Amino acid sequence: xxxxxxxxGHPSMKRLLFVLSLAVTAVAHAEIVEQTLDNGMRVIVKTxxxxxxxxxxxxxxxxxxxxxxxxxxxxxxxxHMMFKGTHDVPAGEFSRRIAxxxxxxxxxxxxxxxxxxxxxxxxRLELALKLEADRMANLNLSADEFSKEIQVVMEERRLRxxxxxxxxxxxxxxxxAFQAHPYRHPVIGWMDDLKNMSVDDxxxxxxxxxxxxxxxxxxxxxxxxxxxxxxxxQYFGPLAAHALPLRKPQHEPEQNGERxxxxxxxxxxxxxxxxxxxxxxxxxxxxSDPYALEILAGVLDGHASxxxxxxxxxxxxxxTETSAGxxxxxxxxxxxxxxxxxxxxxxxxxxxxxxxxxxxRIVKDGVDDKELARVKxxxxxxxxYQQDSLFYQAMLIGEWTTAGLDxxxxxxxxxxxxxxxxxxxxxxxxKYLVDSKLTVAQLDPQPLDSNKPAQRxxxxxxxx
Amino acid sequence: MRIERLFCILAALLLTAQAQAGLDIQNWTTPQGARVYFVxxxxxxxxxxxxxxxxxxARDSREKSGLASLTRHVMALGAGHYxxxxxxxxxxxxxxxxxxxxxxxxxxxxxxxxxxKAERDQSMDLLAAILSAPRFDASVLExxxxxxxxxxxxxxxxxxxxxxxxxxxxIYGDHPYALNEGGEQETVAKLGRDDLVAFHRDYYxxxxxxxAVMGDISRADAEILAEKLxxxxxxxxxxxxxxxxxxxxxGMQQVIPHPATQSHLFMGLPGLKRExxxxxxxxxxxxxLGGGGFDSRLTKAIRDKKGLAYSxxxxxxxxxxxxxxxxxxxxRREATNDAVESARVELERYLKEGPSDxxxxxxxNNLVGGFPMRIDSNKKILEYLSMIGFYRLPLDWLDTxxxxxxxxxxDDILRAFxxxxxxxxxxxxxxxxxxxxxxx
Numbered sequence: 001x002x003x004x005x006x007x008x009g010h011p012s013m014k015r016l017l018f019v020l021s022l023a024v025t026a027v028a029h030a031e032i033v034e035q036t037l038d039n040g041m042r043v044i045v046k047t048x049x050x051x052x053x054x055x056x057x058x059x060x061x062x063x064x065x066x067x068x069x070x071x072x073x074x075x076x077x078x079x080h081m082m083f084k085g086t087h088d089v090p091a092g093e094f095s096r097r098i099a100x101x102x103x104x105x106x107x108x109x110x111x112x113x114x115x116x117x118x119x120x121x122x123x124r125l126e127l128a129l130k131l132e133a134d135r136m137a138n139l140n141l142s143a144d145e146f147s148k149e150i151q152v153v154m155e156e157r158r159l160r161x162x163x164x165x166x167x168x169x170x171x172x173x174x175x176x177a178f179q180a181h182p183y184r185h186p187v188i189g190w191m192d193d194l195k196n197m198s199v200d201d202x203x204x205x206x207x208x209x210x211x212x213x214x215x216x217x218x219x220x221x222x223x224x225x226x227x228x229x230x231x232x233x234q235y236f237g238p239l240a241a242h243a244l245p246l247r248k249p250q251h252e253p254e255q256n257g258e259r260x261x262x263x264x265x266x267x268x269x270x271x272x273x274x275x276x277x278x279x280x281x282x283x284x285x286x287x288s289d290p291y292a293l294e295i296l297a298g299v300l301d302g303h304a305s306x307x308x309x310x311x312x313x314x315x316x317x318x319x320t321e322t323s324a325g326x327x328x329x330x331x332x333x334x335x336x337x338x339x340x341x342x343x344x345x346x347x348x349x350x351x352x353x354x355x356x357x358x359x360x361r362i363v364k365d366g367v368d369d370k371e372l373a374r375v376k377x378x379x380x381x382x383x384x385y386q387q388d389s390l391f392y393q394a395m396l397i398g399e400w401t402t403a404g405l406d407x408x409x410x411x412x413x414x415x416x417x418x419x420x421x422x423x424x425x426x427x428x429x430x431k432y433l434v435d436s437k438l439t440v441a442q443l444d445p446q447p448l449d450s451n452k453p454a455q456r457x458x459x460x461x462x463x464x
Numbered sequence: 465m466r467i468e469r470l471f472c473i474l475a476a477l478l479l480t481a482q483a484q485a486g487l488d489i490q491n492w493t494t495p496q497g498a499r500v501y502f503v504x505x506x507x508x509x510x511x512x513x514x515x516x517x518x519x520x521x522a523r524d525s526r527e528k529s530g531l532a533s534l535t536r537h538v539m540a541l542g543a544g545h546y547x548x549x550x551x552x553x554x555x556x557x558x559x560x561x562x563x564x565x566x567x568x569x570x571x572x573x574x575x576x577x578x579x580x581k582a583e584r585d586q587s588m589d590l591l592a593a594i595l596s597a598p599r600f601d602a603s604v605l606e607x608x609x610x611x612x613x614x615x616x617x618x619x620x621x622x623x624x625x626x627x628x629x630x631x632x633x634x635i636y637g638d639h640p641y642a643l644n645e646g647g648e649q650e651t652v653a654k655l656g657r658d659d660l661v662a663f664h665r666d667y668y669x670x671x672x673x674x675x676a677v678m679g680d681i682s683r684a685d686a687e688i689l690a691e692k693l694x695x696x697x698x699x700x701x702x703x704x705x706x707x708x709x710x711x712x713x714x715g716m717q718q719v720i721p722h723p724a725t726q727s728h729l730f731m732g733l734p735g736l737k738r739e740x741x742x743x744x745x746x747x748x749x750x751x752x753l754g755g756g757g758f759d760s761r762l763t764k765a766i767r768d769k770k771g772l773a774y775s776x777x778x779x780x781x782x783x784x785x786x787x788x789x790x791x792x793x794x795x796r797r798e799a800t801n802d803a804v805e806s807a808r809v810e811l812e813r814y815l816k817e818g819p820s821d822x823x824x825x826x827x828x829n830n831l832v833g834g835f836p837m838r839i840d841s842n843k844k845i846l847e848y849l850s851m852i853g854f855y856r857l858p859l860d861w862l863d864t865x866x867x868x869x870x871x872x873x874x875d876d877i878l879r880a881f882x883x884x885x886x887x888x889x890x891x892x893x894x895x896x897x898x899x900x901x902x903x904x
Contacts, residue, residue, distance in 0.1 A: 051840035095758035102833015151771030163724040268617040304552035320611045381559025
């Protein structure tokens with residue numbers, strides 16, 4: 001169901017393959033072509049003729065990181081409102097027309113962007129482009145529709161965060177690991193901000209960010225690029241651009257000292273999550289640390305016999321679950337994370353110590369060549385596997401583009417991942433995974449007392 | 465057949481609504497008795513394999529609930545001459561991914577591998593060992609039992625799990641579909657190595673199995689592969705079929721207290737079999753009521769008009785025997801009664817009127833027009849091969865999908881819904897429950 005928030009509310013970090021497969025295209029024969037319209041909108045087309053299907057995605061470079069205190073969550077609320085009608089296309093009609101064409105559609109909001117997508121038979125693509133262009137400029141934003149939809153969003157927050165111990169833990173972790181950068185706010189927004197949000201807030205957001213010069217159209221599938229560019233000029237071309245507000249960097253200061261946060265929520269088992277400040281990929285050719293950190297995440301958690309699971313779950317039996325994750329493709333600062341669920345009879349402190357010990361072991365002894373080769377084999381195969389999904393191929397282009405990276409650099413990235421040495425992996429562990437850059441979040445499980453309502457509006461607001 | 469050609473044919477099929485050729489599914493039986501379903505496609509240098517056994521949780525007894533799931537899970541943790549650690553390492557060495565699944569009907573494994581001979585041979589050797597020679601090492605078993613129990617303990621704090629479990633018990637009574645797929649803390653604690661060995665011997669047989677193969681491999685090599693996967697399996701015939709579900713005349717109502725800010729609703733009854741004469745009327749009909757996302761009446765009434773839920777839906781889950789029909793939503797606690805009542809009103813109105821002409825047209829347009837997206841990747845095609853194979857559906861199931869959807873009439877839907885979805889027979893579970901004004 002729309003709208004998912006793919007990066008929200010779940011600290012499980014099984015994203016390695018996803019992250020690594022961003023490397024891409026070693027075996028991709030598909031052709032990518034791009035044009036920029038006169039109003040500044042970018043149009044990127046990737047042909048893939050395996051099936052008579054087309055994917056359309058419109059990416060706006062506006063996510064929760066562009067929000068301010070008091071109106072957190074507005075990017076996502078506006079995403080909901082984008083289905084609530086324009087002058088020519090009444091509320092609900094966008095979805096109805098796409099569905100009538102056999103299409104599937106949805107949208108998602110993240111910290112970095114908001115994206116809208118449709119998957120259709122290839123000869124229905126024009127409909128999607130026409131409708132997307134219309135709502136880029138002509139959204140109604142009625143107070144009546146807003147008053148209902150904001151309730152829906154609050155239900156979504158209850159489902160994903162208020163009533164989810166893991167969701168609350170993650171929210172608490174982010175609010176602590178980031179102090180200056182707006183990544184500290186949850187994508188869905190704080191409940192209090194949602195309660196106090198007005199249709200004017202949504203309108204201001206729309207007027208500020210929904211302009212063709214802040215958007216990228218990505219089309220993938222069995223399409224003729226020339227035809228796609230013609231449609232793009234026809235439908236998006238006439239839309240007027242306006243200047244974007246100045247984006248201040250809001251750099252997160254370097255962390256000097258470990259932080260700790262405890263989140264109490266109804267649950268049975270505790271969870272401990274460790275997050276270190278880590279580098280964002282900014283120059284795919286010159287950067288090297290982000291690639292080494294990706295390989296490190298693979299060494300720790302690339303498969304069931306990788307270090308964390310093998311050591312903490314299988315051998316020491318201290319934990320029932322572990323994971324590690326790192327995604328350097330982002331507009332803002334990123335974290336390298338590991339987490340674990342203590343096994344019965346073991347404490348958070350023991351498990352935290354064991355996680356740190358695994359890191360220390362790598363810093364001291366490095367990784368062996370077999371481990372390294374294994375992670376690289378997974379990188380290579382994920383390059384092939386990701387081509388099975390048209391949607392995912394379009395998604396990669398959109399994510400890279402909105403992160404300010406050239407999607408063509410993904411070839412470089414693949415080469416750079418293959419070049420990572422064992423010594424580089426050891427060195428980045430030593431450089432970044434240090435206590436002074438660490439935030440530790442723990443879930444302190446509380447019994448379910450059915451007579452008492454759960455704490456309200458709790459949501460991890462204990463930025464230490 | 466190359467997939468491009470295949471899709472040309474499918475596109476033509478959509479226009480003419482004549483079911484002739486579709487997905488070119490090759491089908492044979494291995495000497496050991498396993499059924500194989502194969503689509504050859506060389507566009508990407510990769511191969512997807514799914515093996516499914518009639519060894520799901522419906523094969524559990526109440527006393528040993530969780531045995532099917534634990535057996536499947538521990539099979540992949542040490543087999544033949546492969547230590548536990550070797551399996552994941554050797555899969556990763558060739559970039560292969562091993563997955564598994566279990567529901568009430570099916571237990572199985574999936575492997576996605578590069579299709580080069582070296583990668584394919586190594587990943588398939590591992591899979592063959594997992595299927596035919598699991599070690600069920602006692603120490604591994606004890607550890608995994610503890611992990612499963614920990615997972616169950618955690619799950620039992622969550623309203624969606626608590627509700628789904630109570631709903632399943634309410635609608636299935638004594639039928640094995642009532643059993644929780646992962647088992648219960650107490651029953652899992654008592655399972656021993658002998659139980660797993662016996663379960664494997666009785667159910668992981670070639671005659672009880674369907675193999676789906678999709679991708680970059682020749683027919684000759686696919687035959688060799690299928691034989692390799694089945695040659696070491698325990699001998700013997702397929703076990704007897706699971707019993708039919710007997711429908712209840714009267715549903716049960718249950719409210720389970722929980723401190724969550726939202727109430728969770730589960731309402732329904734045993735509804736539909738995988739092979740069922742009413743499959744298409746119910747499937748198309750449910751699109752209009754609660755299956756069609758933003759086209760559905762439940763979403764329009766409860767989400768769009770009233771703002772009471774983020775997610776509200778209904779679905780039929782077709783199974784070997786009658787799988788569940790369920791209506792569900794989550795809403796803030798003070799709105800519980802309003803939301804549940806709205807869902808009931810929509811259902812009753814639908815049972816009275818059926819879909820409007822416009823709704824029925826919309827449902828068909830979406831299902832027919834969306835057909836190409838059902839088979840636009842190797843992964844999706846593999847899923848259909850697995851389903852067709854496991855449930856022994858006709859090989860042209862996909863070819864006839866579109867015309868069958870087209871053929872459904874308003875009266876078919878009304879008749880089928882009235883026959884299958886009796887409000888009096890529906891059970892309702894609400895986790896949380898109505899509060900007044902405090903659940904902000």
